[in-house]
Amino acid sequence: MDDQEYDGASRSSDYNQTYAHSAYSQESYIPSNTVRRVERAPEKLRSNLIELRKEPRSRTRNTLTPPPEIIGSSDQANRLREDIEICGDDDAPVLITGETGVGKELVARHLHLSSARAHGAFSPLNAGAMPETLAASELFGHVKGAFTGSVAEREGAIAAANGGILFLDEIGDMPLSIQTHLLRVLEDGMVTKLGGKTAEHVDFRLISATNVNLQENVCAGKFRPDLFYRINVLIIDVPPLRERGDDIIEIAEWMIANHPDERNSDIRLTPKAADRLKAHRFPGNVRELRNVLSRALPYARRAKGRLLPEHLKFDFEQAGASGAANSFAVEEATALMNRYMLLKALNASNGNIAKAVALSGRSRGTFNNLKKSLEGEDFASAYRSVCADVKALLKDC
Known part of the structure; x- marks a missing residue:
């Protein structure tokens, strides 16, 4: 692995963004249950919600900090890097598939940087994390007065992606009505804000991600077949951690070395701890690995920097x-x-x-x-x- 230098703030940011794998949804979106509570709250609170939700996208649009490398030397990791290079050298839509926690957004960010649109915006949106009205506003934008609480005009994720990449995570959970409007944008390249009357031309590359079988959703009437064929052009399947062999040790060592708490930077996995990590199936993939290591590091510090197998507490073992x-x-x-x-x-x-x-x-x-x-x-x-x-x-x- 290549050594990477970080200052305290960027180390914390990169550590979380790399292997949270849903980092944007955690950092840039107020949780959906909070949204629902605010929707029932007085108008002033609703307007505050809208104002708060403006900032994450503007920060994302202006940030060109490269994501950390995809770590691992297995055949699967090499094939993933090759897929990114091949698909990056094109402008067709990409569908990234894989289980939860495998790093689909990380792959999308590497696709962005390996493409001709690398200097354009990377505009991410969790397509299934919000109520329908808010999802439409986030995706298409809205004009002032479009709905209760819309106190100012706001740009949507599509317009923010103009000249760059629109990344739609969890697209399989997107409401059908939003799918219809998205399909129209993909067909004619024009977007109209909620409550607006004027359509604007947009030029972006679409990268979508899902952890569900979209073909099954099409058959079940949960996903539009015409939209499926629009987004299912280039496909990258991200393998689960349990299929990546010794990559798990390389990733764990990277996480420890780049942990935001610098007291952990000299901690080393013992061979038996490494064997224990490799024996676990990690249904939560790299996100679960990060949590397991976060639990273990305080104990490893007390063991003179040696991370022992007994320090590793897996989620399902907590119940006995x-x-x-x-x-x-x-x-x-x-x-x-x-x-x-x-x-x-x-x-x-x-x-x-x-x-x-x-x-x-x-x-x-x-x-x-x-x-x-x-x-x-x-x-x-x-x-x-x-x-x-x-x-x-x-x-x-």
């Missing part, structure tokens, strides 16, 4: 051994069902990966990884084997 065992069983079942769905698609397409991608909505990279994991085993045999495992699992339920 039975809780940990149950969570492990749930994780195993989830992994089994995921493998079943992939092999089912591969079997139905007679081993044709392109057809399997179309059937499942998963990325080509996911199926390539699956084929490698079969180690020469025929996919039809693997499918029969996983079917037997699923039947055994259901029998135990």
Whole structure:
């Protein structure tokens, strides 16, 4: 790993932004439950909410601080960097898929910096984190008086992305009515603020991210098929931490070395602690790893800078051994069902990966990884084997 120099403030900022993986939604948005309370509050409080929500985007637009590197030397990490380089050298929409906590926004920021729009704005918005009216205002902007509490005209995320990148996180949770208006903007390149009558031309590249299967949402009527085809052009599938081998140790060491509390910078993982990290499945991915290390560091400081295996307290182990065992069983079942769905698609397409991608909505990279994991085993045999495992699992339920 390359060493990076940080002053106290930027170290804290970079540490949180890199591996919180939803850092923008935590720093730039008032939580949705707070929004709902404010919506029911007097008009003065609502106007204060709107004023408070102006600043994060303006700071983001003017910030060109590069994100930290994607850490890891595994095949998966190298493939991810290659995907970013390939997709960055284009202007087509990108859909980033992956489980919660894997670092989809980090990937989006690297795409921005590797593109021809690197000197333009990076305008992020959590598409599923707010009530419908506020989501429309955040995305399209509004004129003064457009709704109760709109005391001043405000630019939306789309206009803020003009000349740069619009990053829509959790796009699978976007309300259908907002999807309709977004589709119109993508089709004609014109955006109209809420309450406004004049459309403005915008030029941006769209990067979307989701941790849900959008194709399933389309079939369930939760996502517009025409919007799906608009955003599902270039695809980057971010692998979960448990599939990245020794990357977990490299990431953990980076987190410790770059922790905002400089007392932790000399702490070292012991070999047994490293083995314990590698043995955990991390359903919360890198976000969970950050939390685990944050719990461990105060104890490691008292152990003369040695982070020991007993310092590592995993989320599901807090409830005791039975809780940990149950969570492990749930994780195993989830992994089994995921493998079943992939092999089912591969079997139905007679081993044709392109057809399997179309059937499942998963990325080509996911199926390539699956084929490698079969180690020469025929996919039809693997499918029969996983079917037997699923039947055994259901029998135990």
